[in-house]
Amino acid sequence: MTFVKTKIELSRLQPGDILEVLLSEGEPLDNVPRNAKEQGYNVIGVEHVEGTTHKVIIRK
Amino acid sequence: MAETKKLSIIAFSGDFDKLTAVFTLGTGAAAVGYEVNIFFTFWGLDAIKQKKGRSFTGGNWLTKIFGFMMGGLSVTPTSRFNFFGAGPKIFRYLMRKNNVATLEELVEAAKVLGINLYACEMAMHVLGLKKEDFIPEVKDVLGVASFLNLSEGGQTLFI
Numbered sequence: 001m002t003f004v005k006t007k008i009e010l011s012r013l014q015p016g017d018i019l020e021v022l023l024s025e026g027e028p029l030d031n032v033p034r035n036a037k038e039q040g041y042n043v044i045g046v047e048h049v050e051g052t053t054h055k056v057i058i059r060k
Numbered sequence: 061m062a063e064t065k066k067l068s069i070i071a072f073s074g075d076f077d078k079l080t081a082v083f084t085l086g087t088g089a090a091a092v093g094y095e096v097n098i099f100f101t102f103w104g105l106d107a108i109k110q111k112k113g114r115s116f117t118g119g120n121w122l123t124k125i126f127g128f129m130m131g132g133l134s135v136t137p138t139s140r141f142n143f144f145g146a147g148p149k150i151f152r153y154l155m156r157k158n159n160v161a162t163l164e165e166l167v168e169a170a171k172v173l174g175i176n177l178y179a180c181e182m183a184m185h186v187l188g189l190k191k192e193d194f195i196p197e198v199k200d201v202l203g204v205a206s207f208l209n210l211s212e213g214g215q216t217l218f219i
Contacts, residue, residue, distance in 0.1 A: 001087070007091040
């Protein structure tokens, strides 16, 4: 579901816009960057925020 | 086995838990580039009704009773542990608490992701429903043959 919401937000952006996704470690952290790359988006970075929360930065 | 990324789901069940599975699978597949078709039949038609809540639809007293009993997504029961309507409330609470998408969010996501929604003609006639009774995102009213054509080359699930 995390990637579903990510995909929906990405579809609303203009090319070149940047999306920051806050997500939990585990499956979302594995899935979102991989799927974003497969779909042709540019994954600029993955950062640890605090605890089990991480941030994935994607450029359309 | 064909390699087209296509998923077709026959949504027969009208239960809260099974519809959640239908839309989770559908939106998950659509998010990773699958073409997704969902064919709502029989109890599944409850998920795509436009009117919120219970209403008396259809031409005769029998269909009106069904229209009342099948009140759409907000009152759909769970397949087990329904406890006179407490079941769905409990599950919605647990889902929200765990940050899992609710059924309504999944349906909205399905619309945004361009999932093809179809209504079964046969079931519509039996239950006295018309195309106008459904949400506008329903692409078409189909029979089995058309749906089988559409799902050709991909995977089909019955839920």
